[in-house]
Amino acid sequence: MEFETIAAHGFIDLQKQNHAVSAPIYANTAYSFDSVQHAIDLFDLKTGGDIYSRLSNPTNDIVEQRIAALEGGVGALTTSSGMSAALIAILNIAGAGDEIVSSAKIYGGTYNLFNKTFKQMGIKANLVNTDNIEDYEKVITEKTKCIYAESIGNPSIKIADMEELAKLAHKYGIPLIVDNTVPTPYLCRPFEFGADIVIHSTTKYLSGHGNAMGGIIVDSGKFDWEKSGKFPMLTEPDESYHGIIYTKEFKNAAYIAKTRAHLVRDLGCCQSPFNSYLTYLGLETLHVRMDRHCENALKLAQYLENHPHINFVKYPYLKSSSDYAAAQKYLKHGASSLLGFGVDGDGTKFIEALKLFIHATNLGDVRSIITYPAGTTHRQLSDEQLIAADISKDYMRASVGLENINDIIEDIDNAIKISRK
Ligand SMILES: Cc1ncc(COP(=O)(O)O)c(C=O)c1O
Known part of the structure; x- marks a missing residue:
């Protein structure tokens, strides 16, 4: 289906929702289990399904699938705001002692997150204030876990050279994360230029009416975490899930699976289904x-x-x-x-x-x-x-x-x- 058609029809199963033509709002927090074994399989991530709305929710799911398709990704996670999307996108692959490289020409809130809060958490952000790719390369070290940029910077209105940034990131075995809030996938699809992860403040154009806070992270599914060797959080056993290895269990959707199973579980910055519903309405006319x-x-x-x-x-x-x-x-x-x-x-x-x-x-x-x-x-x-x-x-x-x-x-x-x- 083409972009406009996905925006209007994507991932709605009319039969499953009593033939209601618009997405239902699932306001519930919990989901019942068919049996003890069913619950065990869900908790061990052996089977897909909803457990608790902090982790996943059918209304959020429609928005996640729609935006993932519009961006050309393999999966997505809705979050409570654009800021929590940026936070989770990076914490998913970086921790204390690690570094990131980012354009300095980014939204002021994200700048503060990188420059202050990440510093307190032990993550060093190297902020580059020129447009020269060589200046990005100069600050990449062994500890660097990603390059981060905004496709159109807010408020600088500067376009990131995503193709060159992606080439640079890949040369060092790290992903390019792009905040694509300002153009939206209708005007720009960063995955087509080599970006690996896209985030959005859905608060803006995607919902479009200035009435719903929200964020989303989309995974292109293209980055090879195993080959890179720099991301043990994805390629080595996770004790909190009986030793599962995300890249083995979820293959090319490993990154996005971990954002949900690990970070939104622990940090709790999930999307409200009501806000997802408003975003869903906005997407129809994006x-x-x-x-x-x-x-x-x-x-x-x-x-x-x-x-x-x-x-x-x-x-x-x-x-x-x-x-x-x-x-x-x-x-x-x-x-x-x-x-x-x-x-x-x-x-x-x-x-x-x-x-x-x-x-x-x-x-x-x-x-x-x-x-x-x-x-x-x-x-x-x-x-x-x-x-x-x-x-x-x-x-x-x-x-x-x-x-x-x-x-x-x-x-x-x-x-x-x-x-x-
Ligand atoms: C480009 C960009 N990214 C992220 C954010 C943060 O989004 P939110 O306000 O939904 O947390 C903003 C907010 O203005 C933004 O402009």
Whole structure:
């Protein structure tokens, strides 16, 4: 099935759900066992099935299968938020004494997770603030367990060179993990460029309505953990499951099986089935919404590019963008709704004069949203770190919504005028 058809129909079994045409919300926590042997087999991971909703849930399962198919992966795990998806994706293969290499041009929350919390946990994050592949290579050591990047950085709006990063990661026998939140699989499928694991904040475009926190991890099933030899957590016996070896038991779905069996079991950051249901509803219209997000964002970017009181515009589908060639390579149909610009006026007056744009820290919502990173999401970063993350003090990040483009432009235009009074 093609993308749009999977989004609307994928992995629904009408017979199994009393012919209800939409996914049911399974709100229960526990599942009954057929027999003691059935329970033993489930607990020993010898048979598939639900035990307890922290581990798996049929509503979550539909969303997991749908997103795995849309990304072209072998399996997925829903989590409580995008942050817990990033956390689990890395803890699944790295522990105290290990290191990771990541782009520094990433979401501020993820930056903090790597730079502060991972440090406390004994995992060293080497954050690279250039786009040069050689700079990534320089900080890879024997202890490095993955390379991490955002396909389109938030709020830097920088496209990662996933093909080159994947080649580098594979040269050192480690996977490339890509946060694909901003383009979504409709615009970009990182597995096609060599990435091994994809994560998302489903809070954004995948659910799309700004009403459900969530995250997901998708496994491409292509990384050879045994051949690498660097991942004993996957290739050596797990005592908490009577010595099973994930790569032997689950073959190419070993990575994703372990995220569920080990980490979501122990950390408890599971997805609420109600939020999964809302994400499921959002997925049905993902392609239609993304087309309109891209169309509106490009029109606004083109308008701002010719505006006399705009210092700069960042949008990868602008021909003048330094990322234009990368956008043509990595992004089908468009460059999503994130757009950055600098106003030649008073930033506070500009933000407060907007009437249609909502001043908030979110993106991928049907409504247009404006964020002022240096004053909010990236407030805790030092001047040096702000430069590394490509954020100037006048930087405004817009997530262009689905409203009429004339109203969007009029709102911005009016706020620019007020910012200069
Ligand atoms: C690119 C990106 N990844 C991850 C996250 C974290 O997601 P969540 O807010 O769902 O925890 C965000 C949040 O803004 C984000 O923009």
